[in-house]
Amino acid sequence: MIDPLSVSAVVAFLGAVGAGMANEYGRRLNEAVGGMVARVAGREVTAPGGQADREAVARVLVAEARRDPGQARLLGSLMSGLPDHRTAEGPAPQSLRAPARFFTDRKDALTLLRGEAARKADGRPRVAVVFGPPGIGSSEVAAYFGAQEAHRYPDGTLYADLRGASAGTAPTASVLLRDFLLKLHVAAEHIPPATEDRAACFRTLLGSRRLLVVLDHAQSAAQVRPLISGAPGVFTIVVAARPLTGLDAVPVPVGPLADRDARLLLGELVSKQTLAAARATLPAVLERCAGSPFALRAMAPYLAAPVPVPVADVATTDGNPVRSVAEELYRQLSPESARVYRMASLRPWPALAAAPVAVAAGVSEQEAARTLAELAERQLLEELPDARYRFRPAVRAHALEAAAREDGLARCAAAVARAVEYYVRLAVRADFAALRERPHVDPLFDELGPGEYEDEGAAIATLTAELGNLVESVLAAEEFGDFATACRGTEALWAVQLKAGRHEAVLPALRAGARAAEQRFPGTEMAGRMHTQLAFALMETPSCYGEAERELEAAAEAEERAGHLRGQATVIESLGLLRLRQWRFAAALESFDAAGRLLDGIAATDRDARHLPRARALLERHRGRALRGLGRFAPARQRLAVALEFFRAPDTAEPYNEARVLTDQAETERDAGDYTAALRLVDEAAAILGGQKATAHLDSLDLIRRECLAGQA
Template identity: 65%
Template sequence: MLDPLSVSAVTTFLGSVGAGAAGESGRRLCEAVGGVVARVAGREVTAPADAAAREALAAVLVDQARSDPERARALGTWMSGAPADPRPDRRHVPHTLPASVRFFTDRKGPLAALDREAFRKPDGRPRIAVLYGPEGVGTSALALHWGGLQAHRYPDGTLYADLRAGSTSTAPTATALLRHFLLKLHVPQERVPPAAQDRAELFRALLADRRLLVVLDHARTAAQVVPLVTAAPGVFTLVVARRPLTGLDARPVLVDPLGDKDAKRLLVDLVGKQAVAAARATLPSVLERCAGSPFALRAAATDLAGAATAPPAAGGDPVRTVVDGLYRRLAAPAARVYRLAALRAWPALDPGPVAAAAGIGEPEARDLLAELAQHGLLEPAPDGRYRFRPAVRAHAADAAAREDGVAACAAALRRAVEWYVSFAVRADHAALPQRWHIGPRYDRYDRLGADGVSGADGGALAGRYEDEGAAIAALTAEADNIVEAVLAAEEFDDPAAVCEGAEALWALQLKAGCHDTVLPALRAGVRAAPAYHGDPRMAGRMHTQLALALIESAGYEEAGRELAAAARAEEAAGHLRGRATAVETLGLLRLREWRFAEALSCFEQAGLLLARIGPDDDGREDVPRATALVERHQGRALRGLGRFEEARQRLDTALAYFEQTTDEPYNAARVLTDLAETDLMAGDAPAALPLIDRAATLLGAQHATVHLDYLAALRLRCRPEQP
């Protein structure tokens, strides 16, 4: 048991509570602890946002506990069931480094420089290097090659992330990367902390005694990298970038173009001595045009003679020179797909949206994408999709502007955006069919029912799903592209596509936890909502949806502003149900912040709004259930304020609804848990035990494992300490 009279122990406890607030059980514990903290401190205390605030609060709590044995007992009761250490089983070793290229030439100097940094004597400084060089010079290939050579030195695994994205707005943030790596380290999703600082602290703690390689490919800024850097002696962080990153204290390792000797050796490896000998006359021209670029050499190797006769590109860029030569040899259909697929920096390319952009069938688009990859103009991804190298996409986009014209390019991009938005709406509808929707695209899919759709309506990806989980998986796979589509729609001023695309991200937020990923699209939805004319309720939905993502990302202050804006927008639209939801959600945010008095005020206001909804008003059928939920929330706020008897009355009212009026065992179990927590906080542990048993019986039939684990911990807190 942690000592309630130790500042360090209480600080650790508060940290573990905050770190677990990503899942429902973690949020429940955090809220309950907020009430205990208020009782011990003798006043309402805002939830600490960082390590310094946690330590300061711990000092206050320990001081109060030392002066009052009853307060010490109350604090110790909840500390006795502190959340389990989130460190995963070390038997789960991540191996996420992609395979290196088959043929690799030279690079002895950079390889030796990486060895020196990775294996130098520990001195407390992070082991970190930045491989950099011009486009196509092979920095990524060098990183993967070195990682493969040295994998045996890292028995605890490798972590790899490609930091490329579509636009700058969708580039992975350090917060998102930390979540990605923590999940790869087998931290349960519900134990990934919502705050970036807490994620970084957990990441560093997990790596402290490991021998592990971290590769961050295609980094754009130091801000993406710094939070992932650790001084752990067994960890080496290898960053790949176009140039040294300002603000990152790392060993720079320049990757130069290959010399002619090594360039020729690479060509021999790729096509054989006989082919290189046959191209003896044109070989000097090939080497000159490729200028030591491994990418250009690999592309030219498929047709040495053709590459040799390709016209030079402006500025003498070897990658652009070779790409231009390859492009000129494409047949017209492949060349057109090459151009139109590059109109936006899509994180990945699928046949469906490419077919929509080009106005062709998906089978043809699939074949043409494969042809482009065979020519080296696209890179195949492990999931079967494709992506452009930045320099290749720039060439293709320039060719599209030159050969197709602005109007045709805009029309093609709009078709691709419509494909992604319609796909997102269809999949979101399949994942959450019970949710009430605003965008008219949902009406179309309601009429389609369970049948698949095709073409611009979402292609094969948006067809029939086996279950809700399959729909979530499809949405997750396309999340980055959907966000990019929403941002593209904003750029060409289509508020309907922006708002309806953002609305379709709700299942990704609610069930996949992709809050960091969807934030740029949700912000675009808020910006576009004033120009949306389809339904006046859309503005409120956009503000609320953004607020919920911010709450899950620990952006509480901004979330509060968005919820206030949502309430105003719903009031302007005359939508009482939506306004009540916005105010209720603001109350839930205040609960998470331990601001119980404000939370109670919000819930009381939400209840009054629900009572005003007439028989003919929108959402009337939801009022009884919504009122019961608000009663439950009022009970939680009253409990946090130490008004236990009033809290029980509100919770009993909610329980009666869920047990007697509806068949909702899960919500009934949640209210029973609220009542048990209330009794325990009031010092009546014997009264809490039968409530815990009733909740566990209901949840056992629901297979709610996480909640059952929480009940088990709550039951332990109800038992007196053994002598």
């Protein structure tokens, strides 16, 4: 309930403000609240970090609201500006894949799942863990249950694959919650940055829904626990290779198919007549497949072949049906296809496409495309919805063994290096096209130039689509000791980090880039860039502010050792932006002034001199924001006027930044009490942004408009 005279309501509002800084709208709301608190308290108050701090700030605000009806209206207007996630609308999500056409047995597993689904609601979460070894069909059981019991879940299904590529890249609960909230039609700019706040939003949305959640390839209880809802209509199925210690859930074991059921499955796949004709080799096939549905599906085509697979070739080798069948299928490949199979497996690429596989394997792109399709047909690869492919982990393990045996370390390393170079060059050109005005450190940007994309959005779309592979390429470069390439690939992730908001997804690469820079480029501009880029990602989450500050300190030290004044200024400016989020407006102003002094030290002949006018204009804007937070409205107006003049001048015009400065000016007039001037500036900014998809910024303008109308009332 929005009640500016209720301490508990204001405490909840302050908590939501701190949790909502995932976008410009949230950050502007946070600054507006910080400025209000400073004016009411008569002094600067650091942004509250816990419940006790929020209660103290809330009591100050409520006391003033009770004394001044105008203050009560303004506070109420701010409180009404929070997005209401519960009103998200849209079609029911249906992200669980369709089950296989032929499905045999599993009656016991399905009975257990149906029992948990139909259990009378008693306050306990509905959770089951379906588990079994690779290739046994645990995921298929969940998919089949979802299809058969769809009537129970009119509000849809949510599916997430929890396996990662390299170590440490499995999606975190925070990343998975973001994906689920997007599927539930929460706008990206309204998703909170902190995991616990995302979990709270998720639980709120699921409170009255009847929905199935499937968490596939789970690694641990900790990974899935924040995703489990106690809502009576929600059933969560966790799929894992083993029971998950520490997770209270109904255990649903999935074991090998009995011979009878294995024969039934083969009969459905190849027909009963074909099965009868292959009776001489059938026992050996059943022995090798050992009740694994994956293995049976992979071997089924050979039973229908004109020349049946010799019995001697299908004898069980090591008791692992997936590896055994993968070896048999591998023997059937041509030498060229076998090489593609091996070279594609050398890194756990999230998605395999023809072009990078061709580069790694040293074949034409057409040959790579043909071979990938063949490998998928033979069940050695899984086909993804976007016409790309991926390995099953157990099959990839076999391919790696074959590569080590037949290619050797040197050739494998060279193939990985070629694939990494492909992805890094793609990222460099797309990043350049998405942010042409950004100064670059690595010379490859100038060497390659921007890629040929229709617009910035198309370049961002490419980076987003390939993000998993781009992150993996950075990790591979670091692992192989190619630290320069790791830094280059990390630098090329800035656009997708900044404009697509994929901060969490790029964090493993950003950390790798910072480590690589300290190995290869300590005390240089590159080290400064890597630490700064990592700090910006950490600044998106309030709980990471301390780590972000440490990264900025490391960046400042590197830039100072390099004698790079513009880099030092950027780091100090970034520290000022962090201070704004903490409501430390005086400290922020000091940082911006210090950054300005560093820019003043850059000579006209310096290579960075051409960037100075824009850098100074941005600093003027930030100074204006800090001064507004301090209640010093006259100098704030002066600083913002200088910034506005730059961003609307014909030869330096940037409409988006012009609108941002106009918004800053509107907030300054609102805080100063000149609501008429503020509304005029809001209209100016809105007119500029009308043709752009700047939803978060338009939301900010709408909030300011409501506040001004409340102030005029």
